[in-house]
Every structure is written in C-alpha cells, then in structure tokens.
Amino acid sequence: MAKRQARHPQPFLSAKIYRVLDANTNRAKEAMRVTEDVARFVLDDKKLTARWKQCRHRLTHLLLRFPVTYRELVRSRDSAADIGSQSFIPDRARRGLSVRDLVIANLKRSQEAMRVLEEFSKLVAPGTSKGFQRLRFQLYELEKDSLPKL
16 A cells, blocks of 8 residues: 655644644553553453553554654654643642542543544645544543443
C-alpha cells in the first residue's frame, strides 16, 4: 500500500500543527498507560488491561500509517519554550486523590487528546481522522466499562 502524502500547510504552520499532533500523541499514550496500569496492578483485571493495551497499540498503528513521521513530530517539539509546561493546577496536587479520580482524569485526558488528533489530522492528512475518531469512541466504551470497577 502506498503511503499517503501529507498536506503541508505553510512551513511556519506545519511546525505548529506538528507540535499539536506530537503533544497530543504523547498525552493520549501516557494517559492510556496510566489507566492500563490501574487495570493491571490495582484491579488485577486481565480483560480490561488487554483492552487498554489494545487501544494504545491501535494509536501506535494509526500513527505508523500517518503520513507525518514520528521524526517530523519530534523535530517540531519545543518543550523548553512551551508556554503551558509550567502550568500547575493546585487541585491536582490535593491530598485525598483517589485511584478513581486518577483514572477519570486520565480517561478524559486520553479522550480529549484523541479529539485534538482527530481534528488536527484533517489539516495534514484528512483521510486519517476517522481512525482517531473510532479510537475516541472506543475510549468512551472503556470508560463505561472501567468506572464501575473502581
């Protein structure tokens, strides 16, 4: 199968769009890993763990078929100049945070990141947005199946 060509917006915008894609790829994978580890180590739920792992792998598979390479995404990264990197939300650091709170935060984080990937992929590879959308809806189902176990 031939690799799809990325639509490259203006060079200045490409780097900015790739930064958004890179940040949300990382955000989604990290959040899925947290929920997978809760299913594995806290809930000891083999089926739920496998489903979370499968979602992470689906995202990896989508990204391998994505016409913007991982190398291009990383090259666009600018963590040192990220104006949001030093933001701190005091509520997240409060005592009494439960595992359920942790899972909910990471469920939402992964769903939101998938939505951003879905929308921004339309700018560089419109045909790929459906895959991100399908994965987002799988995350909604995982949320429904995970929360009652916490």
